[in-house]
Amino acid sequence: MAVTLADVAARAGVSSATVSRVLNGNYPVAGSTRERVRRAVAELDYVVNGQARALAAASSDLVGVLVNDVADPFFGLIASALQREIAAGPGRLPGDGKLAVVCNTGGSPEAELTYLTLLERQRAAGVVLTGGAVEDRQHTAAVTARLARLAASGTRIVLCGRPPLPDAGAEITTIAFDNRGGARRLTEHLLSLGHRRIGCVAGPLERSTTRHRLEGHRAALAAYGLAPEVAAGEEFRDLPGRPVVHGGYDRSSGYDGALELLRKDPAVTAIVAANDTAALGVCAALRDRGLSVPGDVSVAGFDDLPFSVDAAPALTTVRIPLQEAGARAGRLVLGRSAPPPGAMATVATELMVRGSTAPPSGSAR
Amino acid sequence: MAVTLADVAARAGVSSATVSRVLNGNYPVAGSTRERVRRAVAELDYVVNGQARALAAASSDLVGVLVNDVADPFFGLIASALQREIAAGPGRLPGDGKLAVVCNTGGSPEAELTYLTLLERQRAAGVVLTGGAVEDRQHTAAVTARLARLAASGTRIVLCGRPPLPDAGAEITTIAFDNRGGARRLTEHLLSLGHRRIGCVAGPLERSTTRHRLEGHRAALAAYGLAPEVAAGEEFRDLPGRPVVHGGYDRSSGYDGALELLRKDPAVTAIVAANDTAALGVCAALRDRGLSVPGDVSVAGFDDLPFSVDAAPALTTVRIPLQEAGARAGRLVLGRSAPPPGAMATVATELMVRGSTAPPSGSAR
């Protein structure tokens, strides 16, 4: 049987309440008593029962972090920074610090809801949802309802890298990424190099991240008169004429997507990928087709994941400060930093021009 | 205030015990009663309180997964597969399924112990420790003691990718990686290509993974008569004469390590890196020094992380089936699969020869 508070109390010759006070340090206790209790704790190798504590105090030291895929560096970087932030730091008590529960949804809406239930059941202190949202009215409503309830019961909610949930009340803080702006600058870069037939190997259309990146892309094209403007409020849709294919955010989606794109439009001189991982797949497909990057086709990624700089050629991409965002989400979910005005902050993105993009081959006239 | 069992019971016109029975389904309840309870649960949006349940039942649905760094794909792949395995699957009840708590130790022994305390406090159902261990007698003893206590209190312990803990009793199952064999085959590959001056940009010497890989490396050299055999039981140590430098498992360690290595021994024709990530850094350093890979220097990695195939040139490396290992660890920690004989299994590694290794330039005679 495990050692309990009562055992420690007996050993130290005090009441269990006193032991509790010493442990939590939130109440005055005489120095000598404290010493005696400390010794008893050490001698018995006592470890608090978190469940009992949580039950009695109606609080918990669990923070849930929902990610699409831990194995994806995009989420890994966010989660890692977040966890570093909420774990016990140097100045804080040992054993203080929250436990981050990293939950892999695999991008599945059902898994997302399941994990939210599990976290609600654990009375989590906070929940952070990372990455793009699935844009399905019904699912959004379900998530919103769940989050609203969690927030109402005192759980802090932070959205990191996903659009705000307007109907969920002001309880929910959002850290959004400027995917639209980044994508726009990226496409402008390609246009300024002289590219006119730019293909997209995009992510799944139902994800907000995909949509925002495509909107940015379209805005750049529109500025060059190559596509109609998208009116505000209008639902986004792929233009029938344009070379766009959809897939996942993984390498093989990039590979397959590039092949499909070349089939649809063999004349593309540049390809914008869903993210860096997919861009690697695009490059591999082009290589296998005997096309050189950027000689025959320029390729651009997104996110600026660590390996992008080591790809061949190094990937032109859009940098998102994932670690900073994760750390900030960590501070917010602990209530250690004040929410931004409007409960919403947008993280800027930065165009990183590298070797995978160049003027189209015909442009050396 | 949150809805409790009692609320549901009142609504359904039964006792709370009955509701509990319906929820857990481990006791006969009349069909009509069950239906009534189910409806009350749904109407009230009731969610079990995990803490209270755990306290009363003396069990929990948390599984701790200790990793050095979530942002590192090595750990990401293990954690992702593990979590997929322990989460509620299709055939299982919704709300069943354990929560994986991924804990980032950052490679720090103190953090490792802190997290073990936190998990013990949560009365975790299981704990998986992944990746190489820090080989410090005192720390090993402390971890062993902690794990033995956890095991004694019913927590299942699995070691994944780290050597077995002999003194901890048979309660602990180990899934070890054959780092030694893989490293040996890798070095043999280089030797068979004709390399004789092979440098190592290794990981931290105090980590078991580093040591095992260096031992395999040395064994290959010894087989070619290029280094003395290491006697069994002898403590491993770097040979004074050999070009070996130590660093971390990250890219910049690889970069810095390669520069240092070139300073120590400009004549190396091949470099074995701590892992693939470090290998990318090594390649970058060589490139910056005007050396070509594999023209001037061959480079090899370890782990076969996803990006290795897209590096320029593609990395020769040693594949570890991380996902399979993670999934297996998941099954073991749930007790869903029987432990291997001797409570220990070794996962085979496989040499992957790609473009980053070639015969030394002088060998074309």
Next chain:
DNA sequence: CTGTTAGCGCATTCAA
């Protein structure tokens, strides 16, 4: 400053 007393919400006896 310290001890006593009630629960926190649930699972699980023991009766009925």
Next chain:
DNA sequence: TTGAATGCGCTAACAG
């Protein structure tokens, strides 16, 4: 098949 009663280990009033 169901209900009443008890306790899991701890925190938080409330006294002293």
